[in-house]
Each structure stands twice: as structure tokens, then as C-alpha cells.
Amino acid sequence: xxxxxxxxxxxxxxxxxxxxxxxxxYAELLRKYIVKICSKKSTHLASNLGTVEIFxxxxxxxxxxxxxxxxxxxxxxxxxxxLTGRFDRFPTIREFNGLSGFPDPEESDxxxxxxxxxxxxxxxxxxxxxxxxxxxxxxxxxKNIEKDESxxxxxxxxxxxxxxxDGALTNGPMLEALNYIANRKNGKIIxxxxxxxxxxxxxxxxxxxxxxxxxxxxxxxxxxxxxxxKKGHSVIIESLVKFFRSMKNFILPKQIFxxxxxxYVGPIDGHNIKELIEYFSFAKNFPHTILIHVxxxxxxxxxPAEENPELFHSxxxxxxxxxxxxxxTNTFTNLFGRIIVEKxxxxxxxxxxxxxxxxxxxxxxxxxxxxxxxIDVGIAESLAVSMAAGLAKIGKKPVVCIYSIFLLRAAxxxxxxxxxxxxxxxxxxxxxxxxxIDGPTHHGLYIYPFLCGxxxxxxxxxxxxxxxxxxxxxxxNAKLPVFIQYPKDVANSFYDExxxxxxxxxxxxxVEYKPFDIxxxxxxxxxxxxxxxxxxxxxxCKNAFIKLFKEKIYFNFYYISQVKPFNDSNVNEILSNNxxxxxxxxxxxxxxxxxxxxxxxxxxxxxxxxxINILPFILPDILITHGTREQLFDLIGFSSKxxxxxxxxxxx
Ligand SMILES: Cc1ncc(C[n+]2csc(CCOP(=O)(O)OP(=O)(O)O)c2C)c(N)n1
Numbered sequence: 001x002x003x004x005x006x007x008x009x010x011x012x013x014x015x016x017x018x019x020x021x022x023x024x025x026y027a028e029l030l031r032k033y034i035v036k037i038c039s040k041k042s043t044h045l046a047s048n049l050g051t052v053e054i055f056x057x058x059x060x061x062x063x064x065x066x067x068x069x070x071x072x073x074x075x076x077x078x079x080x081x082x083l084t085g086r087f088d089r090f091p092t093i094r095e096f097n098g099l100s101g102f103p104d105p106e107e108s109d110x111x112x113x114x115x116x117x118x119x120x121x122x123x124x125x126x127x128x129x130x131x132x133x134x135x136x137x138x139x140x141x142x143k144n145i146e147k148d149e150s151x152x153x154x155x156x157x158x159x160x161x162x163x164x165x166d167g168a169l170t171n172g173p174m175l176e177a178l179n180y181i182a183n184r185k186n187g188k189i190i191x192x193x194x195x196x197x198x199x200x201x202x203x204x205x206x207x208x209x210x211x212x213x214x215x216x217x218x219x220x221x222x223x224x225x226x227x228x229x230k231k232g233h234s235v236i237i238e239s240l241v242k243f244f245r246s247m248k249n250f251i252l253p254k255q256i257f258x259x260x261x262x263x264y265v266g267p268i269d270g271h272n273i274k275e276l277i278e279y280f281s282f283a284k285n286f287p288h289t290i291l292i293h294v295x296x297x298x299x300x301x302x303x304p305a306e307e308n309p310e311l312f313h314s315x316x317x318x319x320x321x322x323x324x325x326x327x328x329t330n331t332f333t334n335l336f337g338r339i340i341v342e343k344x345x346x347x348x349x350x351x352x353x354x355x356x357x358x359x360x361x362x363x364x365x366x367x368x369x370x371x372x373x374x375i376d377v378g379i380a381e382s383l384a385v386s387m388a389a390g391l392a393k394i395g396k397k398p399v400v401c402i403y404s405i406f407l408l409r410a411a412x413x414x415x416x417x418x419x420x421x422x423x424x425x426x427x428x429x430x431x432x433x434x435x436x437i438d439g440p441t442h443h444g445l446y447i448y449p450f451l452c453g454x455x456x457x458x459x460x461x462x463x464x465x466x467x468x469x470x471x472x473x474x475x476x477n478a479k480l481p482v483f484i485q486y487p488k489d490v491a492n493s494f495y496d497e498x499x500x501x502x503x504x505x506x507x508x509x510x511v512e513y514k515p516f517d518i519x520x521x522x523x524x525x526x527x528x529x530x531x532x533x534x535x536x537x538x539x540x541c542k543n544a545f546i547k548l549f550k551e552k553i554y555f556n557f558y559y560i561s562q563v564k565p566f567n568d569s570n571v572n573e574i575l576s577n578n579x580x581x582x583x584x585x586x587x588x589x590x591x592x593x594x595x596x597x598x599x600x601x602x603x604x605x606x607x608x609x610x611x612i613n614i615l616p617f618i619l620p621d622i623l624i625t626h627g628t629r630e631q632l633f634d635l636i637g638f639s640s641k642x643x644x645x646x647x648x649x650x651x652x
Pocket of ligand 1: 047194
């Protein structure tokens with residue numbers, strides 16, 4: 001079969017005519033195709049290789065045009081995209097103007113929600129169910145599933161199906177949803193638990209450990225039974241079976257879920273399409289909320305991904321034959337990973353806390369060297385922040401290592417547990433600003449304005465290696481919370497960038513980096529325009545500077561990475577030497593530095609009767625799609641080209 005065959009799968013009549021054997025063949029073809037396309041770009045390969053059979057079986061049993069599907073995270077739905085008419089566009093996945101890597105209703109009516117975070121699948125399904133079931137009631141009922149089963153209530157018109165991973169079971173909203181299910185009367189949801197034993201790294205155990213324990217016990221039981229049978233020990237077999245039955249009460253996930261009023265079935269082999277279809281059909285006809293526990297292999301069918309599912313969770317481009325990947329080593333993430341190890345070497349009170357993002361936050365070496373000071377709480381961001389507050393209270397030096405967008409999940413804890421208590425918790429905030437191809441679910445834009453509004457904190461928006469190093473030099477002695485954000489980008493040295501600029505303009509810029517100050521990079525006696533570049537906006541300003549310099553248009557160029565507390569030591573000088581001041585900040589709707597300049601200038605203007613205009617050059621508050629950072633900057637006009645245009649207009 002060639003890959004074009006896959007296009008036929010979105011024809012439901014054709015799909016329904018396929019035998020189990022055909023579906024198995026298509027599963028293999030789908031996997032090969034996904035590997036081929038994903039090898040060229042950064043994608044969630046391993047998760048998608050594990051869910052191929054689940055989606056084929058779902059399409060046999062359910063009606064994608066009528067039943068309602070929610071996906072937790074939504075990073076695992078590539079097969080679903082192909083089955084729902086997106087084969088032709090599939091090669092564009094995670095490219096600018098191409099398919100999203102996540103569900104997206106703007107892309108297809110088959111996707112209900114734009115999602116990309118853990119913990120949304122079941123809560124969203126509950127909302128759908130509450131809306132669909134008019135008799136839905138919140139009364140606490142004594143749930144006796146067996147008894148209710150016999151009543152065989154009328155099925156809802158639409159089935160509501162949610163697919164979630166075992167990692168999701170470590171997440172707060174998911175557990176809140178389970179708790180809610182336990183307390184309600186009506187409304188059926190089919191929960192498919194895709195258990196591959198992994199989040200991105202190994203899933204943080206507890207509930208999920210019980211799931212894998214059960215599977216292990218089954219295997220032990222199976223192999224023991226076989227061995228004993230061979231030796232003819234039938235009495236022993238009987239007592240063993242009894243023993244394992246009684247053990248079930250302690251270790252069975254059945255118990256966990258049925259305590260929440262959810263009928264549990266499984267675990268079943270998630271790569272056996274026949275079995276999946278049987279169980280999904282059972283679930284479809286079952287009148288109450290039911291969970292099908294499916295065991296899958298993350299990275300299934302592509303050996304390098306099976307052997308290293310963590311690396312291939314969000315894999316960079318790779319060789320599709322060997323699985324060889326080229327990892328970049330000069331990113332801000334790597335830089336932070338090195339810094340925190342060095343700091344931990346000097347100070348035994350330093351702890352690193354992550355919410356299941358060890359690798360993404362650059363903590364692999366830290367975990368290896370300091371396992372006792374490495375805390376992975378699972379996909380539980382608010383817990384990570386509260387625990388850090390506790391650690392700081394007893395004198396430890398916790399660093400919460402987190403992506404900007406996921407820190408939003410813990411905004412309340414940041415304010416309530418940390419800031420309100422003046423605790424010197426450090427936050428290493430990765431993926432700030434536009435993150436690129438992960439798109440709107442992941443852009444790290446929204447915690448920054450929130451942080452800017454908090455009192456008594458240190459906040460850094462880093463654009464250089466030196467910024468990150470100087471911000472972390474406070475670790476150990478800080479008296480207040482310190483938030484250090486940096487983008488998903490290559491980390492350059494301030495001095496290297498100045499050297500490159502000097503080369504480009506043919507002039508030797510002599511600048512000394514001042515860590516907590518407004519750095520003056522270039523000054524021109526006759527220019528009355530100043531550009532204040534904040535952290536990650538530097539390259540846009542630099543490119544505009546070089547372009548204009550070559551056209552003999554000059555502006556006074558400043559750089560700052562410390563946002564809070566605002567260092568106003570040379571603001572007056574800037575205000576008295578310039579009439580138009582542009583503050584460039586990768587922040588939506590407003591910029592704290594812009595506001596401070598504005599406030600100070602208002603006073604100065606009144607007192608000295610000066611004419612000064614302060615202009616923000618920031619991001620628009622619109623939802624921004626996926627693409628490379630550069631493509632997105634161009635799209636929204638936060639680019640050197642637009643900055644050049646603005647300065648030329650101001651020049652006139
Ligand atoms: C709130 C939140 N925190 C962290 C992440 C980053 N993340 C993406 S997928 C994933 C692991 C999900 O594990 P699981 O649900 O078991 O799915 P699998 O990839 O193993 O199939 C994590 C932590 C996220 N998307 N959302």
C-alpha cells in the first residue's frame with residue numbers, strides 16, 4: 001500500500017467495510033506515515049504512535065460526525081486528524097499556515113475545543129454532558145452501579161467520549177472532575193484511559209503506580225499459573241487465584257474508579273484492534289459513565305521512540321531510519337540547566353521543583369547529580385508552587401522550573417502562597433513570549449503582565465546569557481520572590497551580540513554590561529529618538545538599528561532586562577535627551593517599563609515644560625497562531641521591519 005491509500009480512511013463507508021486484518025495493515029501504514037512526516041520537524045511523535053489503534057477502533061464504534069470527543073492535551077490525535085479528512089494537509093502539521101499540532105475547531109469541525117493543556121479532557125466532557133442531560137442533578141447519590149445497570153436507563157442521543165493519558169491522573173482538574181462524577185446522578189461519559197506508564201518522563205507514581213501494579217500482578221499471576229500447571233499443582237493454583245482476587249481490593253484500579261462511581265473495565269491491549277472494538281462497543285451500550293483502561297506502548301512501532309519515549313515525546317527532527325536526532329545545546333533551557341547545577345554545587349539548600357517538565361526545563365543533569373533535591377510533583381503546577389513556598393519558609397532555596405503558560409495554572413498560589421508571604425522562591429520561567437510551533441495553547445504571554453502587577457517581587461525578562469546569570473546570582477540571598485523569564489530561543493552573550501553589531505555598522509561599540517541597569521548601547525548626539533529594548537525584544541531592535549544605521553538614520557539604543565524593581569537611575573537623562581522614546585517589550589496589551597517611563601515623563605514634562613512622547617511597541621492582544629517566532633512576529637507586526645517604519649515616521 002502506498003501512503004495515498006490513507007486518504008480513503010476518511011470515507012466512512014469505505015472505513016466501515018474494512019476487516020480487522022485490513023485495519024491492522026492500515027495501522028502499520030499510518031505509523032510509517034506519521035514517522036515519515038514527523039521526522040522532518042518537531043512533533044509529539046511517541047504519543048501519536050501509541051494511539052493509532054485506539055482511533056481506528058473508535059472510528060469503527062462511534063460516529064465522529066455526531067458523537068462528542070474531547071482529548072486531554074490533544075497532542076496525541078494525529079491519526080484522528082487523518083481519519084477526519086485532514087490527510088492532504090497532514091504534511092503541513094505544526095507549520096505556519098499548516099495544521100495545528102493540537103485539536104483546533106478553526107481547522108476542522110471534528111475538533112470541539114482548541115486545547116493543549118493537561119487536565120482539560122474530562123472537565124470539558126463533564127460540561128458537555130451537563131448540557132446534554134437535562135435531568136443532570138448534583139445530588140449526592142449512593143451509587144450502586146450493578147443495581148442501576150438493571151434499570152437500563154435511556155441512552156443519550158450523543159455519546160460523549162474523552163481520551164486521556166495516565167499522566168493526566170496526576171493533575172488537579174482531572175481529579176476534581178472525578179470527584180464531581182462521584183457526586184452526580186445522570187450523564188454518561190466514556191473515559192478512555194491511555195496508559196503508557198509515561199507522562200513526558202516516567203509518570204509520577206501513586207494512582208498511576210496502582211495501574212501499573214495491577215498489570216504487573218496479572219503478568220505474575222499468568223506466568224506462575226502456567227509454571228504450576230505444567231507441574232500439575234492445581235490446588236496451589238486455586239489458592240493463588242483466590243489470593244490474587246483478594247489482592248485486587250488493594251491494588252485494582254477498578255476499586256479506585258468505582259469508588260468515584262465510574263464503572264471500570266480493563267486493562268486491555270491498546271494495540272489489539274479487535275479487543276478495542278469489543279470493549280468500546282460495550283462502553284457504547286453501557287448506560288453509565290465507564291472507564292476503559294487501555295495499555296499502550298509509547299512510541300509503538302518505531303524502535304528508537306519505544307526505547308526512548310521521553311526524547312521522542314516532543315522530538316526534534318530525526319533520521320527516520322536510525323532515529324538519530326540533533327539536539328541544540330545553546331538554548332536558554334540548557335543555559336539554565338547548567339546554572340542550577342553549578343548553584344546547587346555551591347549551596348546544598350537549593351531545590352529544583354518541576355511539574356512533569358524535567359527535560360523541557362533542562363533539569364536532567366540536576367536530577368542525576370542531586371536526586372534528593374529534585375522534586376517532580378507530576379502535572380500539578382499549583383502544588384509545585386505551594387510546595388516551594390513551604391520549602392522557602394524553612395530556609396531552603398527552592399527554584400520552581402516551569403513553562404510560562406503553565407505557571408498560569410498556579411497564578412493564585414504565586415500570589416497567595418509566595419508573594420503575600422514575601423517568600424524568596426525563585427521561578428525559572430521557560431518558554432516566555434511567543435513559543436513558535438506549539439501555538440496559542442502554549443504562547444508564554446499572559447503570566448508576564450500578571451507578574452508585572454505584583455508588589456515586592458524581582459522580575460527579569462532575559463534576552464542574554466548575562467541576564468540569566470546575573471538574575472540567578474541572587475539565588476541564596478534573595479529576600480523576596482524572584483521571577484526570571486526567558487524565551488524558547490538560542491541564548492547569546494551580550495558581548496557577542498555587541499561585537500556582531502559593531503561589525504555590521506563598521507564602528508566599534510564599547511559597552512560594558514550592567515546587570516540591573518538600563519544599558520546604553522549606542523548614543524548619537526543629534527538623535528532625539530530613543531529605543532528601550534526589554535529582554536527578549538533585543539534582536540528586533542538590533543536589526544532595526546543596523547538597518548537604519550546603514551541608511552544614516554540614528555537612534556539612541558538602550559537595553560534592560562530587570563523589569564521589577566524598575567531601575568530609574570538614568571531615566572531622567574534619557575528623558576532630557578530625547579523627545580520620542582519607544583519601549584519595545586514582548587508583552588501583550590501593555591508593558592510595565594513603558595508605563596513607568598510614561599509616569600516619570602508626565603511629571604518631568606509638567607515640571608520642565610518638555611515635549612516628550614513615550615510610545616509602546618508591544619504585542620497586540622489577539623490570539624496568535626502557530627509558526628516560527630520570526631513568522632509570528634512578522635504576522636503581528638512586532639518586527640524590525642515595522643520598528644524601522646515607525647522610527648522613519650517619527651523622524652519626519
Ligand atoms: C497543564 C499542563 N502541564 C504540562 C503540560 C506539558 N505536557 C504535555 S503532554 C504531557 C504529558 C502527558 O502525559 P499523558 O497524558 O500520559 O500523555 P502521553 O503523552 O504519555 O500519551 C505534559 C506534561 C501540559 N500540556 N499541560
